Amino acid sequence: xxxxxxxxxxxxxxxxxxxxxxLIWLGIPFLIGGMITSMMDGGGAGPxxxxxxxxxxxxFVSGFVAGAYGQEQMADLFLVEQVSAEEGKRRIDDGEAxxxxxxxxGFQDALLNETPVTLTLKTNPAQTILPGIIEDVTEVLLxxxxxxxxxxxPEIEAIxxxxxxDGASDAFTAGISVDIxxxxxTIGAKLDPLIxxxxxxxxxxxxxxxxxxxxxxxGIILMAVLFSSGSxxxxxxVERDKGTLRRLVSAPGALAGFVTGKAVAAAIVMGTVVTVxxxxxFAYHGxxxxxxxxxxxxxxxxxxxxxxxxxxLQMLFPNGRVANIVTTVxxxxxxxxxxxxxxxxxxxxxxxxxxxxxxxxxxxxRMGVELTSATAxxxxxxxWLTAFAITASGLVLSAxxxxxxxxxx
Amino acid sequence: MLxxxxxxxxxxxxxxxxxxxxxxxxxxxxxxxxxxxAGKSTAINCISGLxxxxxxxxxxxxxxxxxxxxxxxxxxxxxxxxxxxxxxxxAIENLRYWGKAYGLRGKALVDRVATVLETIGLADRAKDVPxxxxxxxxxxLNFGCGVVHEPKVLLLDEPTVGVDPQSRAKLFxxxxxxxxxxxxxxxxxxxxxxxERLCDSLAxxxxxxxxxxxxxxxxxxxxxxxDALQLTGHFPAEATDRAVEALGADIGDxxxxxxxxxxxxxxxxxxxxxxxxxxxxxxxAGGNVTETSLRSPNLETLFLLLTGKELRE
Numbered sequence: 001x002x003x004x005x006x007x008x009x010x011x012x013x014x015x016x017x018x019x020x021x022x023l024i025w026l027g028i029p030f031l032i033g034g035m036i037t038s039m040m041d042g043g044g045a046g047p048x049x050x051x052x053x054x055x056x057x058x059x060f061v062s063g064f065v066a067g068a069y070g071q072e073q074m075a076d077l078f079l080v081e082q083v084s085a086e087e088g089k090r091r092i093d094d095g096e097a098x099x100x101x102x103x104x105x106g107f108q109d110a111l112l113n114e115t116p117v118t119l120t121l122k123t124n125p126a127q128t129i130l131p132g133i134i135e136d137v138t139e140v141l142l143x144x145x146x147x148x149x150x151x152x153x154p155e156i157e158a159i160x161x162x163x164x165x166d167g168a169s170d171a172f173t174a175g176i177s178v179d180i181x182x183x184x185x186t187i188g189a190k191l192d193p194l195i196x197x198x199x200x201x202x203x204x205x206x207x208x209x210x211x212x213x214x215x216x217x218x219g220i221i222l223m224a225v226l227f228s229s230g231s232x233x234x235x236x237x238v239e240r241d242k243g244t245l246r247r248l249v250s251a252p253g254a255l256a257g258f259v260t261g262k263a264v265a266a267a268i269v270m271g272t273v274v275t276v277x278x279x280x281x282f283a284y285h286g287x288x289x290x291x292x293x294x295x296x297x298x299x300x301x302x303x304x305x306x307x308x309x310x311x312x313l314q315m316l317f318p319n320g321r322v323a324n325i326v327t328t329v330x331x332x333x334x335x336x337x338x339x340x341x342x343x344x345x346x347x348x349x350x351x352x353x354x355x356x357x358x359x360x361x362x363x364x365x366r367m368g369v370e371l372t373s374a375t376a377x378x379x380x381x382x383x384w385l386t387a388f389a390i391t392a393s394g395l396v397l398s399a400x401x402x403x404x405x406x407x408x409x
Numbered sequence: 410m411l412x413x414x415x416x417x418x419x420x421x422x423x424x425x426x427x428x429x430x431x432x433x434x435x436x437x438x439x440x441x442x443x444x445x446x447a448g449k450s451t452a453i454n455c456i457s458g459l460x461x462x463x464x465x466x467x468x469x470x471x472x473x474x475x476x477x478x479x480x481x482x483x484x485x486x487x488x489x490x491x492x493x494x495x496x497x498x499x500a501i502e503n504l505r506y507w508g509k510a511y512g513l514r515g516k517a518l519v520d521r522v523a524t525v526l527e528t529i530g531l532a533d534r535a536k537d538v539p540x541x542x543x544x545x546x547x548x549x550l551n552f553g554c555g556v557v558h559e560p561k562v563l564l565l566d567e568p569t570v571g572v573d574p575q576s577r578a579k580l581f582x583x584x585x586x587x588x589x590x591x592x593x594x595x596x597x598x599x600x601x602x603x604x605e606r607l608c609d610s611l612a613x614x615x616x617x618x619x620x621x622x623x624x625x626x627x628x629x630x631x632x633x634x635x636d637a638l639q640l641t642g643h644f645p646a647e648a649t650d651r652a653v654e655a656l657g658a659d660i661g662d663x664x665x666x667x668x669x670x671x672x673x674x675x676x677x678x679x680x681x682x683x684x685x686x687x688x689x690x691x692x693x694a695g696g697n698v699t700e701t702s703l704r705s706p707n708l709e710t711l712f713l714l715l716t717g718k719e720l721r722e
Contacts, residue, residue, distance in 0.1 A: 003509045010506055014497045243493035247554065250457045251510040252482040258510075408459040 003254055007261020008268070011235070015269060022269070025228040029220045029277040036216045049098040049130035050079045052088040059108035060160045061145065066103065068141050077133065092122050098130040099123045101138065111149050112157055151187065155180055214285040215343035218299075218367035221277050222360045223340040225270055225303040230327045232266045233310035236398070236406070237320030245407035259399045262311075263304050263391075270303035271296065290376035295367060298379055301387050302363035308394025309359065315401040339364040359390070410435045410593035411456070411562050416465035418451050418617075425451040427617040429465075433610070435561070438584060438594040440604040440611030442708070448617035449597040450490075453566050456595070458482055470561045483511070486560030486592075490567045492547050493554065496540040500531050500550050503539065504557050511558035521557060528586065529553040530579065545576025552583050556592075563587055565596045569603060581607060601708040613712055620715050628711055635662060636680035637710040638687070640673040641700035648694035649673065656683075656690050666714060676714060 015021075053066045069078045083091070085102065092100040102120040110117035121138055123131030149156070155176055162172050239245045248258055274296055282292055310327055317323035335341060337354065338361035344352040345368075355361040366379045411433045418426040426448045433439035441449050454460040456467050458478050467474040470484035494503055504522045513521060526532040529549040539547050548568065556563060565584065569577045584607055588594055598604055604611050605625050612622040621628055649668060653675070657663045660683055666674040673691075677683060680703050688698055704710045 002514055006506050006509045010495060010498060010502070013502075014495060017497050242495075243489045243491035244495065246457075246459060246489055247487055247493045247507065248510060249459060250482055250485060250487045251507070252479040252512070254510040405459075408454055 001257075003257040004261050004264070007258050008264045011262055011265035012268060015232070015235075015265065021228075021231060022273070025224050025231075025273050026276055028224045028227060030280070032223060033216065033220045033277075033281070036213060036220070048079050049077060049134055050081065050096070051134055052081050052083045052091055052097045052100040054083055054085045054088045054100070054102045056085070056105045057103050057107040060163060061108040061111055061156065062103045065107075065141055065145065068144075069137065074137065078137075089122075092124060095124055095126050097124060098127055099134040101134075108156075108160060111145055112153055112160075114149070151183060152180060155183075214281075214287070214371060215345050215368065217281045217285065217371065218364040219335075219338070219340040219343060221274060221281070221299055221367075222302070222338065222364050223335055224273055224277060225299060225363075226306060226331050226335060226340070226360055228270050228273055229266065229303050229307040230310050230331055232269065233307055233314050233327065234320065234324055235262070236311055236315055236402075237323060240407065241320065245402065249402060249407040255399055255402060259395055259402065263308060263395055266307045267300055267304045270307070271300040274299045274303070287371055288376065291370055291373075291378075294377045294379060295370050298367055298370065298384075298387070299363060301384075301391060302360070305363075305387055305391035305394055306359060308391055308398060312394055312397035312401055315398065315406045334358055334360050337361060339368075344368065363387070410470060411439070411595060412466070412468040413452070413456065414466045416452060416455060416467060417463045418448075418455055418460060419463045424617050426455065426462075429612075429614065429617070429619055431612050431619070431622065433562075433593050433595060435593050436588055436591050437609040438588050438596055438607050440608030441595060441597040441614060442599065442601065442604050442611055442712070443597075443614035444599055447599075447614045449614060450566060451617075452614075453487075453564050453595070453597060457485060457487055457564055484561040486555040486558065486563045488552050488555035488563065488565045488568050490570055492539075492551050494539045494547060494551055497538055499536045499538055500542075501526065501535040503550060504553055507554040508557045513558055521559070525553045525557050529583065543576075544571065545573055545579065548572050548576055548580060549583070552580060556583075556587060559590075560592060562593045562595065565594060567597055567599070569598065569600065577603075601712070605708055611708075613708075613715065615712075615716050621711065625708065628708060629706060631711060633662075633678075633706070635664075635676040635678050635706060637702075637704045637706075637713050638675045638677065638680045638684075639702040639704075639713070640675070640687075640691070640698050641671060641702075642673075642691075642696060642698040644668060644670060644673050644691065644696045645694060646670070649691065649696055652690040652694040652696075656687060659686070674713070 051069055053069070055062045055066050066080070066082065068074070069080045081097075083100075088097075088100040088102070091097050100122045102122075104117065104119065107117055107119070109115075119138070119142070121135060123134065125131075158172075158176060162169075236245070239248075248254055278292060278295055278299075281287070282289060313330075314320075314323040314327060317326060338358040339347075339352075339355055340360065344355060344361075344365060347355065356365045362383075366383045370376070370378050413432070414430050416426050416429045417424065429448070429452060431439065431441075441452065443449050451460065455462045456469065456474060458474055458481070461475065467481075469481040472478075472481035472484065474481045495506070498506070501522060504525055505518060508518045508522060523532075526535050529552060531546060531550060531553070534542070534546070539550055542550065552565075552568065555565075568580055568584075572580065581603075584594055584596065596604070596607060608625060610622075610624045611628070612619045613628070614620070621631065646668070650665075653663070653665045653668075653673075657665075660677055663675060663677040663683075666676060668674070675687075684701070684703075691698060704713070
């Protein structure tokens with residue numbers, strides 16, 4: 001145990017002097033995470049279409065159409081501004097709005113008399129999605145106006161007449177309301193013949209859905225872990241070239257302490273990197289802090305496993321330069337397949353299934369489960385055991401390689 | 410203390426060490442001399458357990474290196490040719506680390522580290538990191554790390570390569586101190602003067618085989634009082650052989666060791682006195698001499714005589 005602790009201290013003291021590497025490992029998740037978050041979130045507000053309306057009719061029906069864009073859920077989508085024809089033309093030409101709708105004079109009369117009328121909608125060609133939404137909504141509103149005219153034409157005419165005279169009295173309002181209600185009941189019986197038996201089922205309470213950017217978090221953290229584990233594994237070559245491995249292998253019974261000590265030191269380094277990134281990630285995405293410890297342990301264990309296998313792999317090559325090149329080349333397909341660049345949820349299922357088989361993909365997948373589950377400690381025992389077994393086998397392989405010739409120059 | 414019997418280490422068809430045997434006792438320095446690539450480091454790697462011998466037996470302090478490797482290695486200390494140090498750790502931490510690797514703990518470790526720091530002359534720089542040390546200081550610390558656990562058998566693999574004369578002298582003192590402390594020291598080098606100064610006995614190794622073995626005095630006696638005369642130039646084959654034969658009739662102990670078209674190696678007593686006659690004979694034979702090298706009897710001369718080549722080639 002004394003030699004194990006000495007080995008841990010030795011490696012931590014040596015690696016601590018390489019602060020630049022630590023900063024790079026920390027910088028990777030923040031850089032990538034920041035880019036993805038800015039792309040995904042955009043400040044948290046959804047896109048809003050600015051719709052300019054020029055109402056030249058100033059009627060009850062034209063006011064109803066103009067007001068419909070600001071009702072309920074459409075109010076989140078549209079920012080409606082009443083403007084003059086000139087201002088509307090200028091602003092849509094300057095690209096300051098998504099669309100400019102002109103309701104012509106005589107619109108209500110035309111609607112009530114069932115004569116043709118033209119509404120002009122000018123959209124912003126620089127925008128692709130929002131003008132399309134305005135067009136669709138406008139068509140729906142016009143369809144709605146057509147049916148309203150068919151059903152409630154006399155009532156609408158009466159309301160307009162009352163407004164033009166001296167305003168609607170209470171008695172008039174009550175009378176017209178009763179008429180409309182009666183029509184609704186009459187129509188309702190025709191529209192709702194109750195042919196279908198409806199069973200109203202109370203939907204289960206929905207779990208809060210994580211935001212899409214959160215799905216990137218495991219992959220981004222694993223990216224930092226991959227880089228750090230690959231770099232730390234190269235330390236075996238550093239020690240070999242110094243000749244310390246040769247001295248070590250000649251010491252009786254020191255090999256296990258040496259290899260384990262290096263793994264523990266790597267765990268502390270990677271644990272530090274993961275802690276910082278997790279704290280920021282949890283705080284930003286509002287993840288429950290009860291999931292912090294399992295997430296930290298899981299990713300750190302996975303990181304040590306990657307370190308152990310990278311170490312064993314590096315020791316197979318004829319020199320440190322080749323070993324580093326191969327390790328670096330290996331990192332990118334691993335990141336690509338293992339969910340660091342694209343979350344598994346965004347990939348076709350068959351590709352995601354392959355990615356989950358990659359060592360880092362296995363870690364990313366389970367961490368995603370932990371982050372998005374309703375409760376903490378969601379990673380199953382089988383996964384923990386698998387990670388332990390993979391890590392232990394990597395360490396044993398490293399020790400065997402040290403013992404069977406890697407240490408000598 | 411250290412017994413090597415019929416050691417063989419093959420790499421495919423190549424025999425890096427070929428049937429090497431020697432013994433070294435406690436309180437002695439045994440030298441293993443030879444040029445680069447002679448098989449010295451391979452032999453050391455076999456003794457230290459880094460390589461498994463193809464055949465033969467090695468015993469360290471009575472323990473077989475293959476069958477009882479852990480016990481054998483516990484008695485071994487290694488001072489490798491390279492500086493096997495952690496340059497970012499203070500000198501004292503380096504010593505503590507390797508002391509712990511060999512099982513030292515507590516007060517025994519503290520006391521032993523303090524003693525070694527004094528011995529290697531780094532007590533006042535104990536808390537400094539080796540990367541701030543001079544080459545000689547690093548060599549001394551490298552030595553200290555090899556002896557911190559007081560090994561019974563100490564392997565020194567060319568410890569003075571690239572070391573300045575002052576540090577070399579200090580290292581010699583450390584080796585002599587280890588011998589005085591009862592350690593068996595195996596010292597490999599290709600510097601004959603080091604071997605002559607330090608070694609109680611030695612073996613000369615070339616192409617993996619021991620070609621001479623004994624004390625320094627015994628090996629020198631093989632040369633007698635003869636000098637080695639090496640001539641470079643142009644030497645017609647048959648005419649030169651006849652000339653040397655004729656010279657041999659005049660100079661009793663003249664011996665032709667090797668002849669090539671451009672070199673000639675002779676041994677004889679008082680060679681300097683006979684140089685004019687030798688040059689004249691070669692000239693008469695149609696040859697000419699462009700370079701002359703005359704060596705008095707020493708281990709280097711012996712190696713030259715045994716192998717026909719320089720030790721440092």
